Amino acid sequence: MLGTDIGIDLGTSTTLIHVKGHGIVLREPSAVAIDRRTDKICAIGEEAYRMLGRTNPNLAVYFPLQQGVISDYALAEEMVGFFLKKICGYRIWKPSVVVCMPSIVTGVEQRALIKAIHGSGARKVCPVDEPIASALGAGIDISTARGRMVVDIGGGTTDIAVISLYGISNATSVRLAGNDFNHAIVKYVRHTFGLLIGERMAEQLKMEVGCVCHMEEPKVALAKGRDILSGLPRSVEVTSDHLLEAMKEPLDLIMSSIKSILEDTPPELSGDIYQDGILVSGGGALLGGMSQWILENTGCHAIIPEDPVECVALGTGKAFSCLDKLHGGLYQYQTIENTYNNQKGQE
Numbered sequence: 001m002l003g004t005d006i007g008i009d010l011g012t013s014t015t016l017i018h019v020k021g022h023g024i025v026l027r028e029p030s031a032v033a034i035d036r037r038t039d040k041i042c043a044i045g046e047e048a049y050r051m052l053g054r055t056n057p058n059l060a061v062y063f064p065l066q067q068g069v070i071s072d073y074a075l076a077e078e079m080v081g082f083f084l085k086k087i088c089g090y091r092i093w094k095p096s097v098v099v100c101m102p103s104i105v106t107g108v109e110q111r112a113l114i115k116a117i118h119g120s121g122a123r124k125v126c127p128v129d130e131p132i133a134s135a136l137g138a139g140i141d142i143s144t145a146r147g148r149m150v151v152d153i154g155g156g157t158t159d160i161a162v163i164s165l166y167g168i169s170n171a172t173s174v175r176l177a178g179n180d181f182n183h184a185i186v187k188y189v190r191h192t193f194g195l196l197i198g199e200r201m202a203e204q205l206k207m208e209v210g211c212v213c214h215m216e217e218p219k220v221a222l223a224k225g226r227d228i229l230s231g232l233p234r235s236v237e238v239t240s241d242h243l244l245e246a247m248k249e250p251l252d253l254i255m256s257s258i259k260s261i262l263e264d265t266p267p268e269l270s271g272d273i274y275q276d277g278i279l280v281s282g283g284g285a286l287l288g289g290m291s292q293w294i295l296e297n298t299g300c301h302a303i304i305p306e307d308p309v310e311c312v313a314l315g316t317g318k319a320f321s322c323l324d325k326l327h328g329g330l331y332q333y334q335t336i337e338n339t340y341n342n343q344k345g346q347e
C-alpha cells in the first residue's frame with residue numbers, strides 16, 4: 001500500500017512522517033507514557049500527551065528527545081517503531097528513511113539518532129540538516145549560488161542557517177525554543193498573578209495569544225490553575241502583552257543568535273538574504289507578529305510557509321530526490337555497519 005521512502009521529522013515536541021506519494025501521514029506528539037510499577041509503556045504519541053500533567057503517581061509521561069536530540073535512546077526507538085507500525089499496519093516492511101537533525105549535533109548524538117531509526121525497523125537511514133529540510137519543504141530553491149536564510153523555531157531548538165548550493169554556509173542551533181517559552185509563561189503567571197499553571201496550560205495560552213511583538217489589538221485568554229496562597233482552583237485573564245513580557249528573555253536570546261549569524265554571513269550572501277527574505281518555520285513561526293519582529297530587528301522580510309510545522313517533514317520527503325547533491329555527496333545512507341565504522345574511525 002505505502003511506498004518505502006519515508007521522511008521523518010523526529011522533533012522534541014512533535015513527530016511527523018512523510019511517505020512518498022502519500023504526503024504527511026502522521027503528526028503526533030513525541031511523548032511516551034510509562035507505568036512506573038512495571039516499567040512498561042502504556043501509551044505513545046497523542047494518547048500519551050493527553051495524559052501529561054493528569055497522570056496518577058504510577059504513570060509518567062516522557063519526551064524521548066530533549067532540545068532536538070535523543071535523550072532516552074530506548075524510548076525513542078520504541079516510539080519511532082510504534083509510529084512506523086501505525087502507518088504501515090503490522091506488515092514486515094523495511095523502509096529507507098531520511099531523518100532530520102539539528103544543524104549542530106555531536107557525533108554521538110547523530111549516531112544515537114541513526115541507531116534508533118534502524119532499531120525501529122528502517123533498512124537504510126540518511127540524516128539531513130533540519131534547515132535544509134525546512135528550505136526544501138517550503139519550496140525554496142537551494143540548488144543555486146544564492147544565499148537563503150532559514151530560522152526554524154521548534155520545541156527544543158531554534159536552528160538558524162544560511163544555505164547556498166545545497167550546503168550550509170554558516171549555522172547555529174540554539175537550545176532555546178517553544179518549550180522554553182512554555183516554562184517562561186509558567187514562571188511569569190506564578191510571579192505576576194500568584195497562579196500555578198501546568199505546562200499544557202502554558203502551551204495553550206502561547207498558542208492562543210502568544211506573540212513576539214506588541215499587537216495593535218491584544219488578544220485575551222483564560223489561564224486556569226491553582227492559587228498559590230489559597231490552594232484553590234482559580235483563573236485569570238492574560239493578554240498578548242503579558243505573554244510578550246513573559247517570553248522576552250528567550251526571544252531576545254534567539255534574536256541575538258539570528259543577528260550574529262547575519263553578521264558572520266559573507267556580504268554577497270547577505271545581499272541575497274536582504275532581497276529574498278528569511279524563511280521562518282517550525283511551530284514558533286505561528287507566534288503572533290512574527291513577520292514584524294523579523295523585519296524590525298533584521299531589516300529583512302519574513303517568509304512564513306502555509307503550515308510551518310509540516311515544513312521540515314515535507315522537506316525530508318523532497319530530500320530523497322537530491323541526497324547525492326546535499327553537501328557534495330557527503331551524505332549517504334547509513335547502514336548499521338558504516339555507522340559503527342564511522343564511529344570507530346572517529347575514536
Ligand SMILES: Nc1ncnc2c1ncn2[C@@H]1O[C@H](COP(=O)(O)OP(=O)(O)OP(=O)(O)O)[C@@H](O)[C@H]1O
Nearest residue numbers: 011012013014154155156157178207282283284286
Ligand atoms: N500556534 C502556535 N503558536 C505558537 N507556538 C506553537 C503553535 N503551534 C505549535 N507551537 C509550538 O511549536 C513547538 C513545536 O514545533 P515543531 O513541531 O516545529 O518542533 P519540533 O520539531 O517538535 O522541535 P525541534 O525541532 O526543536 O526538535 C511547540 O513548542 C509548540 O508549542
